[in-house]
Amino acid sequence: MIEFSHVSKHYREGHEAIRDLSFRIEREEMVFITGHSGAGKSTLLKLIARIEQPTRGQVVVDGKNLTRLPRRHIPSYRRRLGVVFQDNKFLHDRDVLENVGLPLAVRGTPASEIRKRASAALDKVGLLARAHAMPITLSGGEQQRVGIARAIAHRPDVLLADEPTGNLDGDLSDTIMDLFREFNEYGVTVIIATHDRRHISRLQKRAFMLKDGALIEDRPWDAR
């Protein structure tokens, strides 16, 4: 359960990116976050991943108040998340398979288990053939899919995806969205920021609409 209560985020040299945001996302829900560029979609995801801290208000995840989470508890909190961000970062001296296995490696999973699960995740995004390529040799779309594989390899409780299909063409982006839905059906809470409203109507899920950092619409699909 993810709960925002009266959350505002003011970047140091900038205006208010999130204004007085309050909402609740239940476990095993799937939610889209839409809105124009600069509306605050990425900031909202970063607040959940405890990458940013709110200026005012509270973010509570499964009873844990992220604003008061001690520094030493951040790693174990983040291990429960799977995160796909717009610009994918990689370990450039490791191949694709090792990059996908990174969330498993940091918790000390045995090497054979890492290989097995990372391969399965790569297979899901259709890139098993590139397992031993170096990340730098991949196209933008392939890098994005590797980033998605990395976010799901350790079977997170919560999946956060920021424009995960931004670099992908129509068919492939549908495949990836179906993959997210499949995960959600297995019980993963999925939150996806996208400006592409087509996915919302196709998957028929709850959607937030942000405008200048404020929540102007929060409707379950059925209410439309």
Next chain:
Amino acid sequence: MDTRIAVFFQVRAQALVAVLQELVYAPAGTFLGAAVVAVALALPAGLYGLTVNVERLTGGWNRGNEVSIYLHRSVTDQAGRRLAANLAREPEVVAARYVSPNSGLQELARSGHFGNTLALLPHNPLPPVIVLKPRNALSAQGLSAFITEIRTIPDVATVEADLKWVQRLQAGLVVVRRIGILLAIALALAILVIIGNSARLQILNRRGEIELMKLVGATDGFIRRPFVYTGALQGLFGGMLGWLLLALGESALSFPVAHLAHLYGNRFTLHGPGLAGILDLGGVGFMLGWLGARIAVGRHLGDIEPAQV
């Protein structure tokens, strides 16, 4: 619990393997750091080795240095002999001989330096004396401590020993050794700074990767490990290299020094760092490298958070 222990060793082994791989593929950086550590460790260690050798060289020079213990005139021959016998049993002493005033006068007469003058003396001016031969291995400090002890014996009037120059040399060695210690401290700090700085540069180079690791839930310990291992290995190799420098220095000097000693009729040979020294220097280098990297990484890792991901 078993799996926890397995994980404990596994993550460390993986980090070590990664560091060693990096070292094999790009040895230049590690070698540079190790070379600096080598020189910084070899300098004070060499100075220390010098003092040890000088001390060994002069240790034997106590040889033949007899100590004369003058007793009060009132001490009887019997008491003097007993005291000499007691002193001879002390561990610091090789031999102690009692010389009564009479036999002293006879020895003097036999030496022939004084002609008839001795016969003209109204009475024997010599006090009873114990001539004591200290153990060669005894240091000047040990000897002077022993002499101070002898002075407290009630029958003893004064003690005479030619210790001055040995004491001066020993004091000189103490000064040199102090300088060596100060130098060692300064250079140890320099090693901490140098290894720490190289760890800092590595961290800045890998900023993006560290942000990514934090994002996927890596603990600070996990991220820190490769940097700290690299620093410790640099220190270890540096210490071993420093030992090699000292061993080379010894082998370059040992023949000329032995030759010089031979010309002076001495059988002195130089003592080098020895095979065990590689453990000492390697160990010190390892700890300094570990500590330097650990401090630097601890200071800089906190600054990096995955804000720009």
